[in-house]
Amino acid sequence: MKGFSELHKASISEGALSTKTKELIALGIAITIRCEGCIACHVHDSLEAGANTEEIKETIGVAILMGGGPSVVYGCEAMEALNQFGIFEQNEAVH
Template sequence: MKNFPAHYEELNAWMGKLGVAIPDVMEGFGALHKASIATGALDSKTKELISLGIAITVRCDGCISFHVHDALAAGATKEEIAETVAVAILMGGGPSMVYGIEAMQATEQFMEQSAQGGS
């Protein structure tokens, strides 16, 4: 089983390194992310759950780490994440089921980390 909180931290560190190597691109991506997730007609939690469903369907481990983390931070529950996994399975079949399992593993790991006082 992957350690999703550690994966999240590693990706954050590497994104920082990318920010040094390609600052304009990373600033642009950061601005796009901030604008896309901001509350509008949909709240940030819903947008993170949509992002998670897409991450599962396109089979992106790093995206699963980030969007589970951020969905929980935006107030998503384990049940909401499970329903997001269900929709991703509908749209992506068996491979989405496998990555949906990873999303549920990530959810449990981040929730355990949070309960222990981590970020």
Template sequence: MIKDYSKNYNNLTKLMSELATKLPETMKGFNELHKASISDGILPSKTKELIALGIAITVRCDGCIAFHVHDALKAGASSEEIMETISVAILMGGGPALVYGCQAMEALEQFIVLEQ
């Protein structure tokens, strides 16, 4: 099941930039929504990234997993917090979430290695 989540993250970042040139209003709206939703509020950004990761796992979105593992780490989430998020996602999403939870764990391990 080995996937290169760093490469996936970088490729999607590039593709989203390209999409922004073709759909500027759509991407502007999405980026504003993302910023408003993820920025610190009552819930800190780290918590919001962990919630987004749990949702990404349950809806089985590879690219979302790459982004939210990466961004959760950048927001200060620990490996243990990410693993606990995976656990809750498995509870809510059952067997399919278990498979994508394994992929999120794999992404976490890859991003941790890159940070060292």
């Protein structure tokens, strides 16, 4: 686990792509491969990296495009994670 943790940290760090962009990519992959724990983790980490609700929603849309029907179910899981972190309601009130 220590090695995986170090790999994760190195992979997500700032580089040619921002940490936010990398987290959004990871979220899209998590939805497409249907990993519930990964979805929650990467919604959270995307928000921590500065992603907003609209960026996460667009990521969900692209993941559904690439993953087909089954990804719709897991896209909904990502929306639920967004709701549980309390960001969705706060941002919707602003818009």
